[in-house]
Amino acid sequence: MSALPPETRAWLEQSGFTVRDEALWAEALTHGSTGETKDYQRLEFLGDRVLGLSIAHWLYEISASAEGKLAQRLNALVSKRTCAGRAREIKAPDHVRMGKQAREDGAQDSENVLGDIMESLLGANFLEAGFEETQALIRELWQGVVGGSTGRQKHPKSALQEWAAGNQRRPPLYEVTGTSGPDHNRRFTVQVSVHNVGAVEATASGKREAETEAARLFMEKYG
Structure with a gap:
């Protein structure tokens, strides 16, 4: 009996x-909410590392930037937001x-989730086809974002930190002011404030993403 439709x-x-073992795919x-004994988490752990190395190698090849700039782009290109965008692009939600x-x-x-x-799909492909083929697949799937502006601008939190220092202000303070939604789709609201300047809130699907969005909105309003 086939494990995949x-x-x-x-x-x-x-x-x-590369699909060989249908049970692996x-x-x-498989999301944890199905109650099945195996879900995507272990493969996601593996795929995250394969993706990180593949993108780092790619950036090293195409860019002469210093380590800090390379790290900035790497972090953006392997972020949950970018991975989710690639998943939507290939219609994974279906x-x-x-x-x-x-x-x-x-x-x-x-x-x-996406x-x-x-990342779990990349982990499965690594097990089925090896690193070189998976690296080639990543280059195909990520071509648009690597060639675009993703990660080229300074990270909003770094920009806000530097802005505060440059204006003789205390460092930005980030606080989680609320959470909502079920465990598998949790939303975080984070407030960022700078003493004697102001405060801004933002909501996202992760604490780190909410902090980033709050910093971006703060700079739009006060920077």
Whole structure:
């Protein structure tokens, strides 16, 4: 009996993945809300490392930038937001396996979930096809964002930190002011404030992402 629906196997192959062990790919697409014994988390752990090394190697080849600039671009290019964008681009949300309640709660389009799914698919491909083929696939899937502006601008938190120092202000203070949503689709609200200047709040699917967005909005308002 096939572990994957025929349309999911066809989608994976059309997207450039090497599918041999269907059970592995079913695991890569399985969210914890299904209650099954295996979900995508272990493969996501592996795929995250494969992606990081592949993008770092790529940036080293194409850029003569100093380490700090390379690290800035690397962090942006392997972020959950970028991974989720790649997952949406190849229409991964249509094939994620998850429980009815999680789907109704919007987890199918969650940035955290889709980012993890993208990494788990890369982890599965690494096991099936090896590093070189997976690296080539990453270069195909990430070509648009590596060639674009992602990560080229200074990170909003770094920009705010430097702005505060340059204006003789205390360092920015980040505080989680609220959380909402179920565990699998948690939303964080973070406030960033600079003493005697002001405060701004932002909400996102992760604490780090909310901090980044709050810093960006602060700089738009006060910078």
